[in-house]
Amino acid sequence: MERERKEFMVDQRELIHILHEVQNHYGYIPPQAISQISRKLRISESEIFGVLTFYKAFTLHPRGEHLITICMGTACHVRGAPMILDEFKRKLGVEPGETTGDNQFTLETVNCVGACALGPIAIGDGEYHGQMKTRDVDKIIEDLKPKKGKSAKNE
Amino acid sequence: MNEFNATHLDKIRDEISDSRKKQKTCITICGGTGCHAYGCLKVAEAFKEEIRKQKLQDSVEVRTTGCHGFCERGPIVVIQPEGIFYQRIKLSDINEVISETIINKKVINRLLYVDPRTNKEIILEKDVPFYKKQKRIVFSNNGFIDPTDIRDYIALGGYRALTKILFDMTSEEVIEEIKASGLRGRGGAGFLTGKKWEICRESNSHLKYVICNADEGDPGAYMDRSLLEGNPHSVIEGMIIGAYAIGASEGFIYVRMEYPLAVKNVTIALEQARKFGLLGKSILGSEFQFDIHIFKGAGAFVSGEETSLMASIEGRRAFPRQRPPFPAQEGLWGKPTNINNVETWANVPYIINNGAEWYSGIGTKGSKGTKIFSLVGKINNTGLVEVPMGMTLKEIIYAIGGGVKNHKKFKAVQTGGPSGGCIPADMLDLPIDFETLTKAGSMMGSGGMIVMDEDTCMVDVARYFLDFTQQESCGKCVPCRIGTRQLVEILTRITKGEGQEEDIDRLEDLARTIKAGSLCGLGQTAPNPVLTTLRYFKDEYEAHIRDKNCPALVCKELIIYHIEPQKCVGCLLCLKNCPVEAISGERKKVHVIDQDLCIKCGACFDVCPPKVQAVSKYTGKKRDRILQKPSEKRVQK
Ligand SMILES: Cc1cc2nc3c(=O)[nH]c(=O)nc-3n(C[C@H](O)[C@H](O)[C@H](O)COP(=O)(O)O)c2cc1C
Ligand code: FES
Numbered sequence: 001m002e003r004e005r006k007e008f009m010v011d012q013r014e015l016i017h018i019l020h021e022v023q024n025h026y027g028y029i030p031p032q033a034i035s036q037i038s039r040k041l042r043i044s045e046s047e048i049f050g051v052l053t054f055y056k057a058f059t060l061h062p063r064g065e066h067l068i069t070i071c072m073g074t075a076c077h078v079r080g081a082p083m084i085l086d087e088f089k090r091k092l093g094v095e096p097g098e099t100t101g102d103n104q105f106t107l108e109t110v111n112c113v114g115a116c117a118l119g120p121i122a123i124g125d126g127e128y129h130g131q132m133k134t135r136d137v138d139k140i141i142e143d144l145k146p147k148k149g150k151s152a153k154n155e
Numbered sequence: 156m157n158e159f160n161a162t163h164l165d166k167i168r169d170e171i172s173d174s175r176k177k178q179k180t181c182i183t184i185c186g187g188t189g190c191h192a193y194g195c196l197k198v199a200e201a202f203k204e205e206i207r208k209q210k211l212q213d214s215v216e217v218r219t220t221g222c223h224g225f226c227e228r229g230p231i232v233v234i235q236p237e238g239i240f241y242q243r244i245k246l247s248d249i250n251e252v253i254s255e256t257i258i259n260k261k262v263i264n265r266l267l268y269v270d271p272r273t274n275k276e277i278i279l280e281k282d283v284p285f286y287k288k289q290k291r292i293v294f295s296n297n298g299f300i301d302p303t304d305i306r307d308y309i310a311l312g313g314y315r316a317l318t319k320i321l322f323d324m325t326s327e328e329v330i331e332e333i334k335a336s337g338l339r340g341r342g343g344a345g346f347l348t349g350k351k352w353e354i355c356r357e358s359n360s361h362l363k364y365v366i367c368n369a370d371e372g373d374p375g376a377y378m379d380r381s382l383l384e385g386n387p388h389s390v391i392e393g394m395i396i397g398a399y400a401i402g403a404s405e406g407f408i409y410v411r412m413e414y415p416l417a418v419k420n421v422t423i424a425l426e427q428a429r430k431f432g433l434l435g436k437s438i439l440g441s442e443f444q445f446d447i448h449i450f451k452g453a454g455a456f457v458s459g460e461e462t463s464l465m466a467s468i469e470g471r472r473a474f475p476r477q478r479p480p481f482p483a484q485e486g487l488w489g490k491p492t493n494i495n496n497v498e499t500w501a502n503v504p505y506i507i508n509n510g511a512e513w514y515s516g517i518g519t520k521g522s523k524g525t526k527i528f529s530l531v532g533k534i535n536n537t538g539l540v541e542v543p544m545g546m547t548l549k550e551i552i553y554a555i556g557g558g559v560k561n562h563k564k565f566k567a568v569q570t571g572g573p574s575g576g577c578i579p580a581d582m583l584d585l586p587i588d589f590e591t592l593t594k595a596g597s598m599m600g601s602g603g604m605i606v607m608d609e610d611t612c613m614v615d616v617a618r619y620f621l622d623f624t625q626q627e628s629c630g631k632c633v634p635c636r637i638g639t640r641q642l643v644e645i646l647t648r649i650t651k652g653e654g655q656e657e658d659i660d661r662l663e664d665l666a667r668t669i670k671a672g673s674l675c676g677l678g679q680t681a682p683n684p685v686l687t688t689l690r691y692f693k694d695e696y697e698a699h700i701r702d703k704n705c706p707a708l709v710c711k712e713l714i715i716y717h718i719e720p721q722k723c724v725g726c727l728l729c730l731k732n733c734p735v736e737a738i739s740g741e742r743k744k745v746h747v748i749d750q751d752l753c754i755k756c757g758a759c760f761d762v763c764p765p766k767v768q769a770v771s772k773y774t775g776k777k778r779d780r781i782l783q784k785p786s787e788k789r790v791q792k
Contacts, residue, residue: 015470016453020412054472054629056454057412074375074569074605075531077619083757087734090754110413111374111456111623114381115192116529117226117537128192134756135732 012043015051019058028062064099064106066144068092069123073112076119080132084120085109087137104145159432160440161318164309167431171310180215180257181235182206183298187222187381188416189538190229195219198230201249215257218307221297221385224539225285228268233280233298240280241266271535271557285536288554290517292525293501294541297385302420305427308388314433316507317392320399321441329400330356333503335511337523342368342459342496343574343600343676345522345589351493355401355483358491363403365394366468366487366494369410369417370452370459373572374623376603378527378539379497383410383417386501387424391447393500395433396507398445401493406447409464412454421449456573456627460675461494463629474631475675496601498527518544522588526599532569532606533560549583552606563608566707567691570605571598573620573627574680576687577613596687598680612709613692614699618646620684624677635678638669642685650710654700663689704775711755714774717781718759720745722769729759729770750782 015037022033029052038045052058070085089095092105099106115121118130124140184190184199202217223231228242234256241252241263248266255261267276268283277283280298300307308314320329334349355363367390371379383390394406410418425447428434436444450468457463458473465487467473486492502524506514515523522544528551531537535557542551548568552558559565567577570587576597578585585591589599607616625639642665645658666682673679689696698704705713718729718738725743737753740746748759763770773781 012470013468016467017451020451020453051470051472054455058453072374074572074603074619075537078532078605078607078611078616080757086754087756090734090756111372112377113192113413114188114377115226116375116377116531117189117229118192119531121192130192133761134734134758135761138734 012041015041015043015048016055019048019052019055023058026062028059061099064103065146066105066125067108067123068105068125068140068144069108069110070096071111071113071115071119071121071123072109073116073119075112075116076121079119081120083134084122084132084137087134088122088141091137091141105141161322164314164318164431164439167306168309168312168315171306175310179236182215182217182252182257183220183233183235184217185221185223185229185231185233185298186219186302187224187226187229187385188377189222189226190231191416193229195230197246198232198244198249201246202232202253205249205253209253211253211257218301220300221302222381222539223280223298224294224381224541225283225536226539227535227537235299238279238281240268240278240283242268285538285540285555285557288550289541290525290543291541292505292517293382293389293498294386294527294539296389297381300386302385302387303423305388305424305431308386309431312508313388313504314392314431316504317395317433318439319507320396321439321443326356326400326402329396329507332511333400333506336506336514337511337518338499338502338506338514339522339589340496341498341502341526341601343571343598345599348495348499351483351495352397352400354481355403355491355493358484360491362405362490363401364487364490364492365398365401365403365406366461366464366492367394367406367408367497367500368459368461368464368494369408369414369497370464371411371414371497371601372456372459372627373601373603375531375569375605376529376572376601378529378602380411380414380417381539382497382501382527383408383414384420387417387421388428389501389504390497391421391424391428391433393503394447395438395445396503397493397495397500399443401491403493404445406445407450407468407487408447409450409452409458409468411452418449418451425449455629456623457629457675457677460677462675464494465492472629474629475677477674498602519586519588521590526587526602528602528604530556530604530606533563533608533611534558534606535560544588545586547584547586548578551587551604552583556606559606559608563610565606566609566611567607567613568604569597569607569616569684570603571600571680571683572603573624574598574676574683575600575603576683577607577616577691578687579691596683596690598683610707610709612650612705612707613688613695614646614650614705615707615709617684617688618643618650621646621681624681628677628681632672632674632678634669634672635674635681638665638672639678639681641665642669642682646685649696649699650705651712652699652703652710654696656700658700659689659693659696698775702775706774708772708774710774713778714755714772715750715778715781716748716753716755716757716759717771717773718746718748719769719771722767724767724769726764726767728762728764732758732762734758 096109120132122129122132199219230244232241232244330352338348339345434446455473458467460475463473463475482492518524525541527541540555567579569577592599621642625643628635630636666686669682708714723745730738737749738746760770
């Protein structure tokens with residue numbers, strides 16, 4: 001928090017930049033951050049709330065341990081991305097933007113990651129998986145799950 | 156005071172070139188995002204490691220460069236100065252490349268690209284058909300320079316255009332030159348760049364801004380990213396030249412947050428440019444002062460629209476506003492602001508260096524120069540292609556793109572992203588420029604070019620784009636907010652087989668209303684995917700509505716998967732891969748899909764061996780006939 005506090009400037013033009021920093025640091029925007037930003041930048045909390053909910057980059061809830069992102073760009077779409085997304089939705093039991101009940105997985109979609117030659121693409125914790133088929137979905141989820149014996153780190 | 160001036164820059168350039176000449180061989184590895192996904196970084200590291208091990212670092216350089224464009228074939232390695240082109244390089248190939256090609260000067264045939272048409276191996280990058288038909292100007296240096304080292308750009312003549320305008324040209328002359336070149340904006344609308352600069356220059360204010368629009372919202376286009384990642388200084392040089400012409404003192408590069416590598420490379424490039432006296436106070440010893448900041452977007456398609464983008468930089472929600480006043484009159488914080496697309500800026504140094512006459516000699520009457528397209532979808536050679544305006548779609552798709560993947564039949568090419576449309580096969584002779592594409596009901600847009608084959612459903616494509624714009628609509632104006640939602644509802648209904656006869660008319664009426672009544676370009680162009688597919692592929696809409704038939708076998712609700720009893724060899728593969736256990740059968744016995752349990756994920760279709768191909772998709776009457784057969788209704792477990 002201290003670091004962010006120093007960087008606050010009395011200027012709305014810093015707002016999105018600060019929100020990026022907070023999001024990066026905590027993985028979401030905690031409520032107390034909103035009131036702090038509000039005091040420092042002298043912008044109303046509702047204005048900040050409006051801005052942060054407008055942009056997809058910012059979330060009000062923490063993400064899960066693992067992030068799975070499915071490319072829904074046009075090239076991936078015509079190569080069958082919707083089938084891949086459906087399978088992830090079914091396997092994880094969540095809709096895009098949601099996190100599984102055990103806080104393990106967050107499912108998200110993105111538009112074109114510039115690897116169209118490899119489409120359809122799924123990204124698991126930053127690792128690209130190209131030419132996805134529905135039957136590859138299981139393996140990606142299993143590989144991300146904590147190995148037996150090792151417990152998840154926030155427990 | 157700036158210690159660097161123009162003479163220094165020339166001296167540095169000569170020094171770098173001299174030292175480079177001594178170095179004989181350079182292994183360049185494509186470091187674009189596409190190749191990243193293939194693991195190019197590991198390849199580059201391994202090359203460096205091996206060169207070090209063999210103590211070759213004095214005669215051989217390893218350089219990670221910008222995107223080479225031929226993403227289909229990554230990771231790409233080119234051995235300079237010869238230009239030997241190796242593709243799909245694996246870690247296990249590295250030792251052989253060093254021992255054979257670098258030391259023994261022999262070409263390794265197995266790593267070469269084979270022209271599928273002639274079956275001939277091609278040795279040099281420039282002879283690969285994918286590159287041969289292109290005219291690379293803006294992209295010409297991407298494959299040669301390390302984007303994180305400004306000296307690479309300087310050695311190839313970088314910032315020479317800047318020196319020229321600072322000391323030999325007035326700002327009016329710069330604007331005249333850009334006007335005479337005929338350069339038009341590459342961000343979508345194709346406004347004349349020189350004209351835009353002039354309006355901004357004539358606006359009365361002591362504070363002015365320039366912006367580079369790198370929001371690249373088209374979900375199938377990535378040339379702006381490739382330029383920023385691969386050759387950021389060409390964009391920066393263009394911006395400084397523009398700022399000088401307009402009289403701006405501050406600039407912004409607005410980059411999509413989804414492009415972390417671009418953000419990183421631009422940040423490095425800006426720092427280095429400052430160090431070399433190319434940004435900041437008294438640039439290269441002149442009286443001109445200018446600096447650039449980078450601004451990371453936050454994920455909203457509408458923020459690519461110029462007025463929204465400026466709202467976003469100001470720290471507000473990215474709502475568009477009515478124009479006029481245009482940004483050139485009243486832009487960022489109310490000051491005159493000139494906003495151009497990445498590719499537009501990158502063209503500027505080349506025009507200054509080579510002259511307006513040279514530039515206007517390329518392209519068509521109304522559209523000058525080259526354009527970069529991202530050729531993707533069901534195409535053999537996926538990648539970024541730069542071609543002169545006026546090339547036909549056919550040449551791009553077949554001569555450069557190598558035609559449709561898997562010998563399928565071409566159906567359409569989509570250009571212009573969510574604002575564009577689908578162009579059918581009988582229009583492939585269309586020479587592309589701003590006007591012809593608009594006349595065809597589509598758009599140049601930012602240059603996305605998505606090839607679709609017989610397995611692509613055009614109603615589904617229209618629904619895809621409308622779903623996209625509907626989600627991205629900022630909600631400020633009613634026609635766009637409500638209208639796109641209604642379009643999505645109707646299209647979804649049609650893809651589910653619940654379409655009504657009147658839906659086609661409804662779509663057309665709604666589309667016209669949204670086009671006419673929306674506040675910004677997002678809404679005004681959002682109906683284009685619907686209108687063009689209705690214009691060229693009405694039969695597919697009718698098939699969905701009347702016969703509950705998806706001819707391309709895409710729409711889930713209208714198809715079934717079926718195992719052909721006479722083809723099935725009973726290998727259990729599909730059975731094991733079915734995630735919902737809807738398939739029953741035994742080894743060497745015909746398998747059957749329980750249609751009530753099937754979720755149509757396509758796993759059985761994917762795994763059935765190519766030699767067997769027993770799983771088929773059916774729609775329409777054939778589907779109904781199969782569903783009536785008792786055996787398909789329920790299988791005994
Ligand atoms: C909804 C919408 C999205 C846009 N997205 C982009 C974009 O991602 N990149 C871009 O350069 N221009 C985009 N534009 C066009 C810009 O508004 C603007 O015209 C352009 O940046 C001007 O630059 P140019 O003259 O160099 O083309 C978009 C326009 C609309 C209406
Ligand atoms: S559309 Fe998925 S990577 Fe481009």
